[in-house]
Amino acid sequence: MIVKSLELKDYRNYSNLNMLFSGGTNILYGENAQGKTNILEAIYLCGTTKSHRGSKDKEIVMFHEEEAHVRIVLEKNQIPHRIDLHLKKNKAKGVAIDGIPIKRQGELFGMLNLVFFSPEDLYIIKNGPGERRRFLDLELCQLDKIYLNYLTNYNKVLMQRNNLLKQISFNRNLLDTLYVWDDKLIEYGNKIIETRHEFIIKLNSLVGEIHKRLTGGKEELILQYEPSVKPQDFEGKLKKSLERDLSLKMTNVGPHRDDLSFLIDKIDIRKYGSQGQQRTAALSCKLAEIDLVKSVIKENPILLLDDVLSELDRQRQNHLLNSIGDIQTIITCTGLEEFINHRFEFNQIFHVVEGTVTCNNQL
Numbered sequence: 001m002i003v004k005s006l007e008l009k010d011y012r013n014y015s016n017l018n019m020l021f022s023g024g025t026n027i028l029y030g031e032n033a034q035g036k037t038n039i040l041e042a043i044y045l046c047g048t049t050k051s052h053r054g055s056k057d058k059e060i061v062m063f064h065e066e067e068a069h070v071r072i073v074l075e076k077n078q079i080p081h082r083i084d085l086h087l088k089k090n091k092a093k094g095v096a097i098d099g100i101p102i103k104r105q106g107e108l109f110g111m112l113n114l115v116f117f118s119p120e121d122l123y124i125i126k127n128g129p130g131e132r133r134r135f136l137d138l139e140l141c142q143l144d145k146i147y148l149n150y151l152t153n154y155n156k157v158l159m160q161r162n163n164l165l166k167q168i169s170f171n172r173n174l175l176d177t178l179y180v181w182d183d184k185l186i187e188y189g190n191k192i193i194e195t196r197h198e199f200i201i202k203l204n205s206l207v208g209e210i211h212k213r214l215t216g217g218k219e220e221l222i223l224q225y226e227p228s229v230k231p232q233d234f235e236g237k238l239k240k241s242l243e244r245d246l247s248l249k250m251t252n253v254g255p256h257r258d259d260l261s262f263l264i265d266k267i268d269i270r271k272y273g274s275q276g277q278q279r280t281a282a283l284s285c286k287l288a289e290i291d292l293v294k295s296v297i298k299e300n301p302i303l304l305l306d307d308v309l310s311e312l313d314r315q316r317q318n319h320l321l322n323s324i325g326d327i328q329t330i331i332t333c334t335g336l337e338e339f340i341n342h343r344f345e346f347n348q349i350f351h352v353v354e355g356t357v358t359c360n361n362q363l
């Protein structure tokens, strides 16, 4: 699958942009705050309807404008498709595939598969469990439509249950209605736990070899899923936690409290790893993700690399660039030295300056 073109109107700092991509490696370079990440964000938005930075639509629409438009033309199995997004400041966004509006995000599933790699991803191991769950969910939602459904439903139920817990603190009679949400929480939650468990098994089968290669055979990396609760214990633990839930006015048991541990030679590197170890393990996970997406969707995903090279040392840069292979890649950076030093071949270079993009292949 490849992205052929991108059009933006009143999107962040782009009033009008129209660019054509190569099916190989595309480099977007420019100084800070010029609009490089904004372009990757727009592509990501077309694949997932969400910003990778978690921005709201009203933040994405250009200052002083009311709406923004994004259009992507992509090619999938040699057939062209068009995705249109219409973002509004105070209303839900409109999404259309090949000119036909869609009603649910799930309908976009599988149209545009992306692997997004940003400097923050290098910190998934060091940061809190929320980041690690996000890493799990972002990939799973792209690979598994049913998981996306479970997660959406789970989050809705969790919100309703938490709201009810707040109301019960004023009106104890409402306690009798809590079981309605408990049953649903357990039903969707167990599906999430099972799917995450299987995903980690698959990821482990790929990440070990990659990490060995990255560390010259010195380290063995194993990922371990740490569910907050096992499916068979969910009901019991939820009941046990009732008084705590009521006093804290939130749900304390369930997959929204899961974590993921990273073991190198049996040592938990979340706590004991060096910075370099943590980053390398994160890089191994991302590289494994590319392979995993390839094997599940039986097609190449599009790789979006947001300024990650400058965060890596020379050896790791080399590994990353060498593992890109034949998939369409869009890389942002502030300078071109790394690519020149590595004699890395690129197909298209774009210079980004204050919300304008010029094609610059003479370098």
Ligand code: ATP
Pocket (backbone or CB within 6 Å): 011, 012, 013, 014, 030, 031, 032, 033, 034, 035, 036, 037, 038, 039, 059, 060, 061, 062, 063, 307, 334, 352
């Ligand atoms: P860096 O190298 O620092 O990562 P970048 O080129 O990736 O920079 P972006 O994050 O793509 O930069 O763009 C940042 C620019 O976009 C900033 O100048 C910011 O003011 C502008 N910007 C962000 N949101 C909006 C908006 N809604 N309207 C207009 N401009 C915006």
Ligand code: MG
Pocket (backbone or CB within 6 Å): 036, 037, 038, 306, 307, 332
């Ligand atoms: Mg940026």
